[in-house]
Amino acid sequence: MVSTPYQILKGTRDFLPSQYIIRKKVVASIQQTFEEFGFEPMDTPALEYAETLEEKYGEEGARLIYKFTDRGGRDVALRYDLTVPLARAMAMYQVEKPFRRYQISPVWRADKPQKGRFREFWQCDADIVGSAETWADAEVIGLTHSALRKLGFKDFSIRVNNRKLLNGIALYGGIEKEQMASFFRSVDKSEKIGWEGVKSELFSKHFQTSAVEKTISMITEKGPGDDILEKLRQTLASIPIAVEAIAELEEIRRCLGSMGIEQNIHFDVSLARGLDYYTGPIFETVIEKPRIGSISGGGRFDDLIGTFSGDNIPATGTSLGLERIITIMEELDMLPANAAVSEVLVAVFDRSLVDLSFRVVSELRSAGIRSEIYLKEDRLKKQLNYANNKRIPLVVILGPDECQKGEAVLKDMRSGTQMSVSREELIRKVTQMLGEMVAPD
RNA sequence: GUGGGUGUAGCUCAGCUGGUUAGAGCACUGGGUUGUGGCCCCAGAGGCCGAGGGUUCAAGUCCCUUCACUCACCCCA
Numbered sequence: 001m002v003s004t005p006y007q008i009l010k011g012t013r014d015f016l017p018s019q020y021i022i023r024k025k026v027v028a029s030i031q032q033t034f035e036e037f038g039f040e041p042m043d044t045p046a047l048e049y050a051e052t053l054e055e056k057y058g059e060e061g062a063r064l065i066y067k068f069t070d071r072g073g074r075d076v077a078l079r080y081d082l083t084v085p086l087a088r089a090m091a092m093y094q095v096e097k098p099f100r101r102y103q104i105s106p107v108w109r110a111d112k113p114q115k116g117r118f119r120e121f122w123q124c125d126a127d128i129v130g131s132a133e134t135w136a137d138a139e140v141i142g143l144t145h146s147a148l149r150k151l152g153f154k155d156f157s158i159r160v161n162n163r164k165l166l167n168g169i170a171l172y173g174g175i176e177k178e179q180m181a182s183f184f185r186s187v188d189k190s191e192k193i194g195w196e197g198v199k200s201e202l203f204s205k206h207f208q209t210s211a212v213e214k215t216i217s218m219i220t221e222k223g224p225g226d227d228i229l230e231k232l233r234q235t236l237a238s239i240p241i242a243v244e245a246i247a248e249l250e251e252i253r254r255c256l257g258s259m260g261i262e263q264n265i266h267f268d269v270s271l272a273r274g275l276d277y278y279t280g281p282i283f284e285t286v287i288e289k290p291r292i293g294s295i296s297g298g299g300r301f302d303d304l305i306g307t308f309s310g311d312n313i314p315a316t317g318t319s320l321g322l323e324r325i326i327t328i329m330e331e332l333d334m335l336p337a338n339a340a341v342s343e344v345l346v347a348v349f350d351r352s353l354v355d356l357s358f359r360v361v362s363e364l365r366s367a368g369i370r371s372e373i374y375l376k377e378d379r380l381k382k383q384l385n386y387a388n389n390k391r392i393p394l395v396v397i398l399g400p401d402e403c404q405k406g407e408a409v410l411k412d413m414r415s416g417t418q419m420s421v422s423r424e425e426l427i428r429k430v431t432q433m434l435g436e437m438v439a440p441d
Numbered sequence: 442g443u444g445g446g447u448g449u450a451g452c453u454c455a456g457c458u459g460g461u462u463a464g465a466g467c468a469c470u471g472g473g474u475u476g477u478g479g480c481c482c483c484a485g486a487g488g489c490c491g492a493g494g495g496u497u498c499a500a501g502u503c504c505c506u507u508c509a510c511u512c513a514c515c516c517c518a
Contacts, residue, residue, distance in 0.1 A: 321518025
């Protein structure tokens with residue numbers, strides 16, 4: 001036999017049932033929260049015209065777009081995120097606004113994989129289209145908060161800032177428009193490399209010493225118990241866009257206060273976010289303990305839809321990174337225990353009694369009980385071992401004795417106890433026992 | 442795109458300065474149990490030591506090349 005080489009592309013993964021069952025539970029939890037907030041499901045194609053995606057993410061992002069030519073000579077690209085395709089769709093169709101939708105789908109980036117980073121990964125997006133109010137931003141932040149809480153996260157921090165505030169600060173420091181993105185990208189690293197590190201990076205990028213000192217000292221200046229926003233409002237009083245930004249942030253804070261979720265929210269002037277299309281409030285979630293970048297990121301993108309239709313429609317949204325969430329949950333031992341899909345295994349005593357087993361497994365299935373019949377002629381020992389390894393909680397054994405008496409042996413794999421039940425009673429008994437085994441998760 | 446680490450049994454790994462038949466734990470198979478799993482005991486199977494080339498009397502071990510994986514940077518979910 002000739003073996004052919006087989007492997008999967010770097011940064012992609014196969015999901016075997018043991019992982020995928022858990023993964024689906026995490027997705028189901030997030031989806032449930034999204035729907036609890038009234039967001040409705042939507043999907044778009046994985047493949048778009050390259051033109052649709054290009055020049056939406058900035059220089060860095062553009063390099064990472066998977067792009068190729070199809071058989072018809074068209075330039076196509078795999079979606080890089082779920083936000084730009086949403087914007088394209090919103091430009092194409094009329095929907096009732098304010099519109100809230102969610103989408104849980106894979107996206108592709110030609111990145112170099114590392115911990116919590118893949119080339120094919122899933123994003124869980126929730127967006128609101130058609131509301132320019134900060135309420136919408138607050139709603140999305142609140143949603144992020146709820147989704148994480150439902151998954152069991154407690155120690156997380158949702159950092160919130162406003163692009164307009166950053167613009168105001170840059171204006172105040174006399175930084176050129178073209179250099180702003182680069183400037184704030186450095187500022188964004190303060191938590192990682194410290195403010196001195198940021199400064200030296202900015203100097204090496206040839207920013208004016210005066211501009212750097214002026215802006216950084218303002219951002220970092222905090223007295224004990226001071227309110228950052230209040231302080232900035234005074235300093236930046238002469239910059240209208242900054243004043244506006246601060247008012248927005250305070251409104252968001254009020255809304256979040258009404259939702260009673262202020263404890264995990266932190267206003268952070270150093271937060272910048274890399275994507276080009278953000279125009280207003282921006283936010284991301286970081287977890288301190290196992291540190292692997294952000295697990296959610298989002299913000300307002302009021303001009304993005306307009307790049308397609310010419311008609312700007314305000315929009316805001318967030319994206320939860322499924323694999324990062326799962327990676328952290330794994331490290332923190334927060335994942336639900338893996339359980340079998342089958343609730344009952346119907347053993348096959350031997351070849352001559354397979355018909356009986358098929359009859360019983362059919363009855364169980366008709367009663368809505370997830371059941372499988374063992375599909376080889378193996379010794380009972382082997383079949384029970386199979387149930388044990390797969391964590392199937394109940395086994396039904398139908399041997400010659402049971403066949404004769406019209407009974408079945410019902411075995412509880414957790415306790416090891418078993419009993420004989422008449423065939424008529426079997427379904428009722430199985431249902432009852434499954435009901436008693438309330439899954440801990 | 443830049444830099445570091447690692448490739449030995451299905452999985453996790455050991456293998457000292459190159460030296461004869463390459464090891465462990467878990468998993469697997471058979472037996473101890475005649476219709477019964479988990480624990481225990483006994484036995485067994487399973488490796489071109491990632492691939493290619495080189496140095497040497499001798500290479501899992503040293504050198505070169507290549508592929509793969511992984512971590513960090515950039516950027517990001």
